[in-house]
Amino acid sequence: MSDQELEYARLLKRRHLISSGFEWGCRIATFSALLFLGILLLGVVWQAWGWLDTQYLTSFDSRRPKAAGLLAGLWGTFWLILFTAIFTVPIGVGAAIYLEEYARDSWFTRVIKVNLANLAGVPSIVYGMLGVTAFVRMFGWFSAVDDLRIETYLGFGTLAIPLPLGRCLLAGSCTLSLLILPIVIIASQEALRAVPPSIRHASYALGATKWQTIRHQVLPAATPGISTGIILSLSRAMGETAPLIMIGALTYLAFAPGNLNTPMDGIRDPQLILDAPFDMFTSIPIQIFNWVGQPKSEFQHVAAAGSLVLLVLLVLFNATAIVIRNRAQKRITW
């Protein structure tokens, strides 16, 4: 063997050592992340054990730890996410379709696209401030009139919209919508971009209009990506606390929005459904935040039970996203 080959043989050992060293480094990184996640889950379950029961899920908050429950937060989160979805889906998907399918490449659209990414990174507390100004106070436009409201009779009840919105649930939903819109738009844009241009061209070549091409070819193909994006952003909104506290969500609340405590209440008196969006509210993360700050140590268990409920809801949400994606992917393969 020449000197050069001896040198190579010596280096080979070192090269293999570095290679397996890197593998171990990555392995440790993965398992340490999993370890902390496991500790968190175990801790939450341990603390919540015996506290998470039917009484907990069907009672309102209380000064006594044993009697405290999550009902106000459950209803609050339900209404918040419902309205957030109602506002976010059409606006977010519409904006993405406009930017991807219609907007010509110009200075203006490029500025929008760059800034969407920036908006997605703005801290949520900033959105809280925006929400207070834009929705709770409505820029002070209606401060001259006291207790102004728009009332419409809808056949089964009266829809009364206060102006400004004030510290109500709808203001919270609007704020959360603003918070997740950039994420929804970006995710939808990516889903639309992933639809092969050849499909669009084939559709045009068969005499379809732009709308028909979007409706029959582009949107169906992009739906899995879009819905995954929507669900993941909604689950982010579900866990948001800071902007809602800024909006003025209450930390202690002994009723559900609109006094709608069971779905049956809504069937018995539909007026309650119309009242709920404009009522005061709390949410699961806010209740958790409140309990953690209580001096009585038993409230830590109450908080852990709340965290467990929130975690289970988020897992269910994300599992839905995965199921939707897999189902649609089976149908569509390019």
Added chain:
Amino acid sequence: MNTTLNDPMDELAPTTSSEPATEKTERFVKPVAPVEIPETASLSVDAATKVCTRNLDFYYGNNQVLFDVSLDIPEKSVTALIGPSGCGKSTFLRTLNRMNDIIEGTRHTGEVLLEGTDIYASEIDVVLLRKRVGMVFQKSTPFPKSIFENIAYGPKVAGLRNKARLAEIVEASLKRAALWDEVKDRLQDSAMALSGGQQQRLCIARTLATNPDVILMDEPASALDPASTARVEDLIFELRKNYTIVIVTHNMQQAARVSQQTAFFFQGILVETGVTKELFTNPVEKQTEDYITGRFG
């Protein structure tokens, strides 16, 4: 739209960067075999002109890709467009149904006349035009829907709702595309499950379903195996009896087999047009001769 490298419209834009390499390889690999000319490669003299272009210049931004192209396309016949990669033949094809409109920054001067009417005139509805001038792409592009839905798409978007009528159109189109016997028992299956050759014939059937006058084909068999290619060629050959067909092809044997008229493009210029038999046996221009004998390409 976005200006990144993977611009969604790239597929339509002319290939530029990879060209020299392909040309070079083709030059060395291509066997210098004489092109066999079948008797069908000629044109009856009385064929009327269906589509023609007059002094057509075409630009992608500031890049001119077609220079003063004037070509008459006779009806109920196959016109083959041949030439090396990037010679403008695909761009020319797409000016005939205004598919280039989709790309930003394209413009043209001169005229494209369909039965004497300028298709770029302001009163022409491009949706209607594309129904009359159908197109089949190089890569088969079945929609991720059932075979039935694929064929019925054109009539449906045009507004046909009658289920019985749609079923008739689907059957007739599939029969004309010689695909009916293979798929009649599984019309509701996904079109994505068909083989490559079947998918391409499905795309042809889908185009036929809109009842076009003219069918444009952009290298329709270039991604297919020899057996599927033969079937698609047979189909094109049959279809010329009822339709005016313009086909872009890299394969000169194919041009000779299916076409009656051939147009040779080089660097955006229409070098020579003629009855296929004449052009292949007795080309006028030196460039044409060099290309069809495989001396460059």
